[in-house]
Amino acid sequence: MNRYQALLDRQKAFFLEDATKGIEWRLDQLDRMERLLRENQQAFCDALYEDFRKPPFEQRFEITVPLGVIDYYRRNLAELMKPQPVEIPKGLEATGNRGLILKEPYGVTLVIGPFNAPILLLLDPAIAALAAGNTVVLKPANTTPRVAALFQQLVPLYFEPEAVSIVTGGREEISALLELPWDFIFFTGSTAVAKVVMRAAAEHLTPMVLELGGQNPTVVDATANLDIAVDRIAWGHNAISGQWCIAPGYVYVHRSIADEFIARLKRSLVAMYGEDPSQSPDFARMISTHDAERVASYILPEKVVHGGRFDVPGRYVEPTVLYPSSWDDPAMQQEIFGPVLPVLPYDDLKDVVETIKRKPKSLAAYIFSKDQAAIDYFLGSVSFGGGCANQTNLHCWIDSLPFGGVGSSGMGKYYGKAGFDALSNTKAMLIGNPDVPLDVFPPYAGKDIDATLRLFG
Numbered sequence: 037m038n039r040y041q042a043l044l045d046r047q048k049a050f051f052l053e054d055a056t057k058g059i060e061w062r063l064d065q066l067d068r069m070e071r072l073l074r075e076n077q078q079a080f081c082d083a084l085y086e087d088f089r090k091p092p093f094e095q096r097f098e099i100t101v102p103l104g105v106i107d108y109y110r111r112n113l114a115e116l117m118k119p120q121p122v123e124i125p126k127g128l129e130a131t132g133n134r135g136l137i138l139k140e141p142y143g144v145t146l147v148i149g150p151f152n153a154p155i156l157l158l159l160d161p162a163i164a165a166l167a168a169g170n171t172v173v174l175k176p177a178n179t180t181p182r183v184a185a186l187f188q189q190l191v192p193l194y195f196e197p198e199a200v201s202i203v204t205g206g207r208e209e210i211s212a213l214l215e216l217p218w219d220f221i222f223f224t225g226s227t228a229v230a231k232v233v234m235r236a237a238a239e240h241l242t243p244m245v246l247e248l249g250g251q252n253p254t255v256v257d258a259t260a261n262l263d264i265a266v267d268r269i270a271w272g273h274n275a276i277s278g279q280w281c282i283a284p285g286y287v288y289v290h291r292s293i294a295d296e297f298i299a300r301l302k303r304s305l306v307a308m309y310g311e312d313p314s315q316s317p318d319f320a321r322m323i324s325t326h327d328a329e330r331v332a333s334y335i336l337p338e339k340v341v342h343g344g345r346f347d348v349p350g351r352y353v354e355p356t357v358l359y360p361s362s363w364d365d366p367a368m369q370q371e372i373f374g375p376v377l378p379v380l381p382y383d384d385l386k387d388v389v390e391t392i393k394r395k396p397k398s399l400a401a402y403i404f405s406k407d408q409a410a411i412d413y414f415l416g417s418v419s420f421g422g423g424c425a426n427q428t429n430l431h432c433w434i435d436s437l438p439f440g441g442v443g444s445s446g447m448g449k450y451y452g453k454a455g456f457d458a459l460s461n462t463k464a465m466l467i468g469n470p471d472v473p474l475d476v477f478p479p480y481a482g483k484d485i486d487a488t489l490r491l492f493g
Contacts, residue, residue: 040173043201044216047144047171050198051219056141056169059113065166065199066106066113069159072194073099076186080155083182087154088351091318094276098155101433105160108435108452109167116167116456124466127491132469139460141169142243143219148210148233150224151177151323152279152373154184161222161245162200164455170220171199175213178206179323218242220459224281227444245448245458248441249281250398251371254428255388255414258290260404262300264426269377270304272402272428274355277320278331278375282400282429285372286361288388291381298359298379302342305355313354314347321351322374328353331374334367343375363391385410389417397421397443402428421445 055061073080081095090098109116117139124135145165149158154177162172174191176184184204191202203209214236221244223233230246237244256265273284289297309316322328331353332346343356353375358367361378368378382388392401401420405411411425421441424431432439438454440446450458468474476488 038212038215040203040213040216043173043197043203044144044218046198047173047201048219051141051143051171056171056199059117062113062167062169063110065195066110066163068194068200069163069166070103070106072190073103073159076190079186080183083180083186084155086182087151087180088277088323089319089321090276091316091320093318094320097433098153101156102159102163104433105163105435105451105455109163109456112453113167116453125492127493128466128474131474131491132472133474134467136465136467138463138465139168139456140463142459142461143170144173145170145220145222145459146173146175146213146218148175148213148221148223148225149177150281151179152276152281154180157224157247158187161224161247161450161455161459164450165220165222165459166200168456168459170459172201173213173218174200174202175210176202176204178204178209216240220244222450222459223247230446245440245450246446247281247439247448247450248399248444248446249371249373250396250441250445251285251368252282252398252400252402252420252423253392253395253418254284254287254402255382255385255404256287256289256293256297257385257403257405257407257410258292259406259410260293261406261426262293262297265404266297266301266304268404268426268428269402270301270308270355273377274305274309274319274375275429277322277353278355278377279320279323279327279373280429281373282423282432283373284377284400284402284428285398286368286378286380288380288382291383294359294379294381298341298357301357301379305342305357309355313343314345314350314352319355322353323351325349325351327351327374331372331376334358334365334372334374334376336365336367339365385413389414392418397441397445399441399445400424400429400431419443 077099084090084095120137122135147161165172176187188204217240224247227248309319313319328348328351339358341357341359343354345354355375357377359379361380397419399421401423403414435452438449439451440449
């Protein structure tokens with residue numbers, strides 16, 4: 037028997053009692069999650085630093101963002117849970133029928149989190165699931181062992197196991213979990229692992245959200261404010277040592293400003309991380325020596341215009357800029373997920389757009405420009421999950437903006453209302469008038485069929 041079957045059965049039995057469907061239970065779970073975060077904030081920050089030297093700002097936003105999500109649901113939950121009247125054909129409405137959408141929880145939800153934001157990207161989906169009335173089993177990343185151990189210690193202190201439970205471990209544990217018929221799966225991670233999760237879910241027709249990644253394009257045109265652009269790209273690409281699914285993956289810069297862009301980008305990197313970023317308290321480490329070695333292999337010495345140093349045993353890769361890059365370079369063949377930034381010159385935005393459109397769809401994309409026509413053309417032509425104009429990365433912290441990918445960068449959206457909707461079954465209802473006849477039944481001979489059909493038109 038599967039070692040986690042009893043865990044699933046326990047949560048399923050509790051869910052089938054309908055205890056999770058009322059607003060009181062949901063608000064109580066949100067309160068518990070808030071207490072878990074607030075009362076253990078320093079312990080979480082310390083664990084993040086121990087796992088991969090995450091700097092203070094990046095530690096704090098892993099706490100602050102989930103607290104903001106809790107606050108959103110607390111303020112809006114009553115409205116989100118209300119039945120939603122919808123328009124129906126006037127003929128049916130005239131006979132006393134009405135349309136209604138109900139939101140109901142799926143049931144027992146498995147949330148598999150990643151290493152790069154091991155608190156935020158585990159808890160944000162879990163908070164949405166609880167707000168929507170689901171029970172939750174959390175699976176934190178095994179590559180952040182201090183954070184995972186802290187969750188394992190704290191979750192049983194704040195939650196009843198039939199509401200929220202936690203499973204730690206690696207590939208063996210995930211494989212066992214994926215054998216089971218969950219009511220919903222929320223996975224954040226790589227495309228390769230997502231395919232494994234999706235195949236397992238297909239065995240039980242389990243619905244899911246996949247939040248993945250990709251090589252996120254960034255365009256800087258000749259009209260851009262370069263001082264603004266370089267700061268936002270330098271930070272957006274190098275936060276969490278580049279291990280951010282929405283980090284700018286590469287930059288297309290107009291040839292007429294390319295030299296100036298490179299010069300200002302270098303100055304920005306030094307201003308942020310110093311001449312020796314290995315000594316900066318604001319620069320994280322790679323999650324493993326394997327990943328440090330992988331990212332270091334993308335560094336072509338002849339194209340390094342900034343950085344280029346690395347220490348694989350120390351899991352350190354310096355913020356590095358490669359210029360001029362091309363699509364034949366190793367760094368352009370996949371998502372880098374590290375602090376190596378390829379920069380490509382371009383002459384015609386149309387050529388750039390046509391190239392990007394033929395690549396796998398990315399989770400994010402960015403454009404820096406003062407030309408609204410150019411911005412509109414880029415946003416209208418390139419398909420991606422979400423992004424920014426004249427900004428990077430911050431769209432993923434705003435609960436009114438649905439977050440998620442498209443194509444190989446994921447499926448489904450969450451955050452705010454979108455998260456509640458994603459973790460809820462949309463139950464569409466036609467409520468009939470019990471006292472007004474509506475004859476749509478055979479025999480049809482002698483009946484005005486056209487008049488009956490007009491009820492639905």
